[in-house]
Amino acid sequence: MSAPDDILIVDDDPDMSDVVKSALEAEGYACRTVANGREALDEVAREKPALVLLDMLMPVMNGRECAHELRRDYGASIPIIVMTAAEHAEARRAELDADGVLAKPFDLDQLVRAVKSQLERER
Amino acid sequence: MSVAIGDWAACFSRRGGSLRRVALVTATWFAAVGALWIVALDLLLRARSRDPVMVARLESTIHWAFILITSAAVYTIAYRIAVQLKRMHDVTVAVVESIGDAVLVLGRDRTIVYANPAAARMLDAKTETIVGLTAAEFSRRFLVQYPNGMVVTPDEFVAQRVFTEQGPLRYKVVLHPTERREVVVRSTASAVRPRPGAPPALVVSVMHDVTPNENLSRMRDRFLSSAAHALKTPVAIIKANVQLIARGEEVAGPSFQAIERQCARIDRLVQNLMVVSRARSHSLRLHAHRLALAQVVHEIALEVVTMRLPSEVRTEISASPVVYGDTERLATLVRNLCGEAIGAAVRGSPVTLYVSQPDRMTAELGVRYQPIPIPERTFSGDEDYDDTPLAHCATTTIAEAHGGTFGEESAGTTATLWVRLPAIEEHDVGA
Numbered sequence: 001m002s003a004p005d006d007i008l009i010v011d012d013d014p015d016m017s018d019v020v021k022s023a024l025e026a027e028g029y030a031c032r033t034v035a036n037g038r039e040a041l042d043e044v045a046r047e048k049p050a051l052v053l054l055d056m057l058m059p060v061m062n063g064r065e066c067a068h069e070l071r072r073d074y075g076a077s078i079p080i081i082v083m084t085a086a087e088h089a090e091a092r093r094a095e096l097d098a099d100g101v102l103a104k105p106f107d108l109d110q111l112v113r114a115v116k117s118q119l120e121r122e123r
Numbered sequence: 124m125s126v127a128i129g130d131w132a133a134c135f136s137r138r139g140g141s142l143r144r145v146a147l148v149t150a151t152w153f154a155a156v157g158a159l160w161i162v163a164l165d166l167l168l169r170a171r172s173r174d175p176v177m178v179a180r181l182e183s184t185i186h187w188a189f190i191l192i193t194s195a196a197v198y199t200i201a202y203r204i205a206v207q208l209k210r211m212h213d214v215t216v217a218v219v220e221s222i223g224d225a226v227l228v229l230g231r232d233r234t235i236v237y238a239n240p241a242a243a244r245m246l247d248a249k250t251e252t253i254v255g256l257t258a259a260e261f262s263r264r265f266l267v268q269y270p271n272g273m274v275v276t277p278d279e280f281v282a283q284r285v286f287t288e289q290g291p292l293r294y295k296v297v298l299h300p301t302e303r304r305e306v307v308v309r310s311t312a313s314a315v316r317p318r319p320g321a322p323p324a325l326v327v328s329v330m331h332d333v334t335p336n337e338n339l340s341r342m343r344d345r346f347l348s349s350a351a352h353a354l355k356t357p358v359a360i361i362k363a364n365v366q367l368i369a370r371g372e373e374v375a376g377p378s379f380q381a382i383e384r385q386c387a388r389i390d391r392l393v394q395n396l397m398v399v400s401r402a403r404s405h406s407l408r409l410h411a412h413r414l415a416l417a418q419v420v421h422e423i424a425l426e427v428v429t430m431r432l433p434s435e436v437r438t439e440i441s442a443s444p445v446v447y448g449d450t451e452r453l454a455t456l457v458r459n460l461c462g463e464a465i466g467a468a469v470r471g472s473p474v475t476l477y478v479s480q481p482d483r484m485t486a487e488l489g490v491r492y493q494p495i496p497i498p499e500r501t502f503s504g505d506e507d508y509d510d511t512p513l514a515h516c517a518t519t520t521i522a523e524a525h526g527g528t529f530g531e532e533s534a535g536t537t538a539t540l541w542v543r544l545p546a547i548e549e550h551d552v553g554a
Contacts, residue, residue: 013356015381019363026370035470059466060495085355105359108366 004030005119008049010040010066011083012058020053020083023108024115037061041069048078051118054098056084067096079118153193160189225308225330229282231323233258245308245332247300258283266299270307270337281312282328290314295333307337343403346513350396353510357385357392384430391462392510394455395517402520409449409524413547416486417443417478419450423457424476434465434492439477444486444546448525456521459514460490460540466511467538468492480546489541494533518542 007029011017017033024031032049034040038061040052052070056063067080081100084092093101099121100114164185168178219226225242227235238246238253246253246265256264258277267275277283281292291313298306308330314323364378401407417440424438457476464474472493479487522529527544 013360015360015364015384016356018377019360019367019381022367023363060470085352085359087352104355105362108363108370111363 004028005050006030006032006047007115008040008043008052009033010035010037010052010058010063011055012036013055016055016083019108020111023111027112027116029115037063037066037069040066041073044070044074044078048074050079050122051115052078052080053102053115054080054082056082056086056092064096067098071097079122081114081118157189157193161186222329224332227253227282227328227330229326229328231325233283233286233326235261236325242330245300245306245330246298247304268297268299270295270297281310282326285312285314285326286323305334306332307334309333346396346399346516349510350392350513353392353513354389357388360385387430391455391458392513395459395510395513398452398455398517398520399513402524407520407524409452411447411449411525413445414448414450414453415443416446416448416453416488416544419453420457420476420478420488423454423461427458427461432465434468434470434472434474436461436465437473437475439475442478442480442486444478444480446486446525446544447547448544452521452524456518456542457488459518460488460542463511463514463518464490464492464538464540467494469495481543484546486544486546487541488544489539491537491539493536494538 007024009017009020009024009031011020011033012035014033014035017035021031021033032043034043036058037054040054041061043049044052054063054066063082063084067082070078070080076099079099080096081102082089082093082096082098083102083104083106085104086092089101089103092098100118102111102114165182168181168185172178172181219237220239222239223241225245226237226239227242228237230236235254235256238250240250242253243250248264258280261267262275262277262280267280269275275296281290281294285292291311293309293311295307295309298308300306310328310330312326312328315325315327316322317324361382364381368375368378398407420438420440424436427436461474461476468474475491477487477489477491481487519529522542522544525544527542529540529542531538531540533539
């Protein structure tokens with residue numbers, strides 16, 4: 001049996017990280033959580049995840065900056081799904097060159113579907 | 124300007140009827156007096172002298188005298204009229220130039236023939252560079268846009284349309300005197316016609332600067348937009364937790380606690396919105412009474428302990444000042460201070476809520492924290508929405524409503540957000 005896909009959840013709100021983590025772990029994924037973009041870059045450097053779920057508004061380093069750094073250092077090898085409360089979520093995704101976007105408030109089914117389809121595309 | 128005033132004067136020919144009558148009466152009187160003068164003197168001379176040579180000489184002298192006197196009279200009248208016209212011209216120019224709104228006058232050829240000093244100030248240009256501009260040149264120079272960003276074509280300028288349409292015409296547009304400066308103006312254009320139905324001799328366009336109002340309105344819209352977006356995250360967390368509970372995949376306890384925390388977050392946001400909106404509508408009411416500031420701070424410290432925060436919240440009560448205040452509003456203020464400090468503090472560093480009394484008349488409450496160093500901090504720009512500006516505005520409003528002030532300072536690695544309120548002295552108690 002292969003190891004579960006490792007997902008990195010980047011969000012400064014622990015309640016948000018926890019609920020996303022619970023939903024994904026119930027689907028069999030392994031999750032790590034960090035609180036800002038800087039911690040996310042350190043975590044990715046330590047061990048590359050299969051996918052990054054990225055919040056936008058965070059202290060220290062926000063999602064935009066983090067997405068740019070990830071693209072600069074790893075290219076398209078790490079899929080990024082952005083979680084945003086902003087209007088025009090799809091435009092935001094294109095602007096950040098992210099692979100997917102979840103507009104808050106999203107359904108857990110939507111979350112799981114987005115992660116699953118993204119990982120399948122990568123295989 | 125002289126061209127403009129000349130054309131302007133022509134417009135008064137509507138009142139030409141009465142002016143012509145005055146001129147006619149004056150000329151008639153002049154002719155009657157002249158005729159009477161000639162006839163009367165002629166009769167007088169012929170009665171006094173029989174010598175035709177003497178009569179002729181006297182008549183000639185008298186006629187020369189008549190010419191002299193009438194020339195003097197015409198000179199006096201003309202001089203007085205010129206003085207009056209000059210005074211009217213000067214007053215008109217002074218009035219137009221003293222107007223605080225920008226005034227542009229367009230001539231028959233639809234170019235600008237006059238701009239007052241306010242127009243030069245508003246457009247950040249010399250009067251000489253504005254005068255002579257056509258609509259197309261004005262459009263290129265000042266990039267005229269509607270407030271929604273659409274470009275206003277020269278044909279759509281009210282000052283151009285009013286040449287062919289019934290005026291006055293009005294609209295609101297944005298001008299760009301420089302690359303970095305924009306001015307929002309409410310512009311009104313009126314045609315000045317020599318007589319009803321005639322083509323305009325001039326068009327007067329008055330531009331009133333509404334930039335401050337517009338900025339205020341944009342700030343309010345941004346507040347509402349930011350509040351609406353800030354609501355999405357707690358709603359997302361509540362929704363996801365409810366779905367988890369419904370699936371039975373999660374132990375309900377932590378989910379319920381998360382829901383409770385997010386409800387408190389929404390409540391704080393709504394409280395801040397209410398404070399700001401009531402302050403803006405001048406309907407903010409305080410249910411003030413004597414209260415111990417330390418008690419309010421202590422209760423909020425107990426409340427935040429139940430939350431999952433990235434920083435430990437400590438309290439430091441060095442005095443117990445009594446203030447005259449609204450418990451609920453002050454509690455909102457303390458929550459805002461605490462929230463702002465936690466958001467800006469280095470993760471894991473403690474945040475200290477404190478109460479002190481710097482002097483007999485002043486009570487101080489605030490929060491000290493270790494801020495994230497600036498080079499490490501990135502700002503959100505417009506990519507998402509944060510409720511910090513709203514909380515900041517509500518905190519200032521509550522502090523000022525209590526006769527206090529809100530400020531921030533930093534020294535070394537410590538930053539402080541403080542609110543100073545008037546303390547009640549012992550002899551005021553019960554007053």
